[in-house]
Amino acid sequence: MTLPLTGRLLAGAVLTALGALLSFAQAVEPTVEKPRVALVMKSLANEFFLTMEDGAKAYQKAHAGDFDLLSNGIKDESDTSSQIRIVEQMIVSQVDALVIAPADSKALVPVIKKAMEAGIAVVNIDNRLDPAVLKSKNLSVPFVGPDNRKGARLVGDYLAARLSAGDQVGIIEGISTTTNAQQRTAGFKDAMDAAQITIVSVQSGHWEIDKGRSVALAMLNEYPDIKALLAGNDSMALGAVSAVRAAGKAGKVQVVGYDNINAIKPMLGDGRVLASADQFAARQAVFGIEAALRMLKGEALEADAENVIQTPVELVTVP
Numbered sequence: 001m002t003l004p005l006t007g008r009l010l011a012g013a014v015l016t017a018l019g020a021l022l023s024f025a026q027a028v029e030p031t032v033e034k035p036r037v038a039l040v041m042k043s044l045a046n047e048f049f050l051t052m053e054d055g056a057k058a059y060q061k062a063h064a065g066d067f068d069l070l071s072n073g074i075k076d077e078s079d080t081s082s083q084i085r086i087v088e089q090m091i092v093s094q095v096d097a098l099v100i101a102p103a104d105s106k107a108l109v110p111v112i113k114k115a116m117e118a119g120i121a122v123v124n125i126d127n128r129l130d131p132a133v134l135k136s137k138n139l140s141v142p143f144v145g146p147d148n149r150k151g152a153r154l155v156g157d158y159l160a161a162r163l164s165a166g167d168q169v170g171i172i173e174g175i176s177t178t179t180n181a182q183q184r185t186a187g188f189k190d191a192m193d194a195a196q197i198t199i200v201s202v203q204s205g206h207w208e209i210d211k212g213r214s215v216a217l218a219m220l221n222e223y224p225d226i227k228a229l230l231a232g233n234d235s236m237a238l239g240a241v242s243a244v245r246a247a248g249k250a251g252k253v254q255v256v257g258y259d260n261i262n263a264i265k266p267m268l269g270d271g272r273v274l275a276s277a278d279q280f281a282a283r284q285a286v287f288g289i290e291a292a293l294r295m296l297k298g299e300a301l302e303a304d305a306e307n308v309i310q311t312p313v314e315l316v317t318v319p
Contacts, residue, residue, distance in 0.1 A: 035096035035296050036068045039285050040086050042103050042126070044073035046207065046235055047261040048281050049101070052126075055282030056289060067293060070095065077207040078175055080104045087111045091118050097292035099285060101126035105179040109133045112141065121295040125288040128179040131306065142295075142303050144288045146313035148183035149190070151277035152232075154315040155256050156191025158275045159228055162254065165196035167227040170219040172205040172212050172240060174232040181207075184232045184258055192230075200226065205236040212239030220247045228254040234264040234276055241272050260316045268318055279313045287311050 039056050041049045053071050060069040070090070074082045080103045090098055091114060098120050102108040109129055116122055116139065124143045134141055163169070171188050174181030185202060192199050200223045205212035216229055216239060229244070231237035237257030244253045250272070257264055260278035267273040291301055291309060303309050 037097045038090040038095040039071040040100040041073040043077040051281035056285035059286045097121040099288040105130040123288045123292045144309045146279040149187040151313035152184040152187025156188045160195035169228040171202040172231045174207045188230045209239040212236030216240040216243035231257045234259040234261045
């Protein structure tokens with residue numbers, strides 16, 4: 001049936017009006033903004049943190065509809081003031097969540113408090129914030145990461161099985177004010193004490209290749225009978241390998257590390273490095289991001305009594 005002209009005009013007007021209403025409704029319908037998650041790491045000169053950042057970016061790309069990612073790092077692992085400034089910038093930017101690997105376990109707590117007071121969900125990864133300092137500020141921040149003491153004990157036990165009671169070793173520690181450095185040193189000491197191996201020196205290599213090398217050279221010079229150097233991360237282990245070679249002691253002094261970065265793998269293969277620990281750098285930040293997104297949804301985290309969510313750590317010998 002064909003409508004008369006006036007009917008057709010009326011029907012057209014109704015359809016036009018409905019279309020306009022629909023367009024208006026779509027225009028004013030509120031859009032749901034994705035949460036913005038800030039990832040703040042330590043030194044991007046360290047391969048471990050570059051791998052961490054790459055893993056986080058790949059995860060965000062695969063979940064692009066769920067959140068936006070802002071990633072930042074500092075020039076070196078002792079540049080605490082720059083990391084504090086980055087967190088302050090994230091507060092001003094009003095991010096929804098902050099996932100942070102703090103350069104210092106104590107110094108970052110005040111700015112973390114500011115972030116939480118601004119309504120930002122905070123998750124701690126890699127290096128645990130000092131529990132006593134957090135408690136003094138009435139803060140509860142979940143730590144998502146591996147048991148560093150356990151990982152270092154695995155490496156230390158593997159080394160100890162190839163040494164003899166009474167042998168001398170040196171420990172090249174990370175930045176001494178960081179919890180993960182302290183825990184790795186404790187794990188190394190646990191293994192050496194159990195095997196009755198003598199630790200003649202513990203010195204900080206600041207997590208860096210060059211400083212690790214200079215500390216290792218000093219130890220080898222002062223204690224010529226050292227049989228092994230235990231480095232708190234693989235960057236310092238790289239420096240220790242260089243020092244052993246420079247001292248003419250290749251094959252005579254064992255080196256172990258921690259992190260299983262790509263640069264260490266050829267050395268594991270040819271014996272320049274005996275062992276390392278893998279804490280799965282590419283997944284470290286992802287574990288933290290997943291926890292932050294659950295917090296933003298109001299979901300409970302499966303943390304232990306100390307507000308810790310354990311992630312894997314494994315011994316690595318030959319790749």
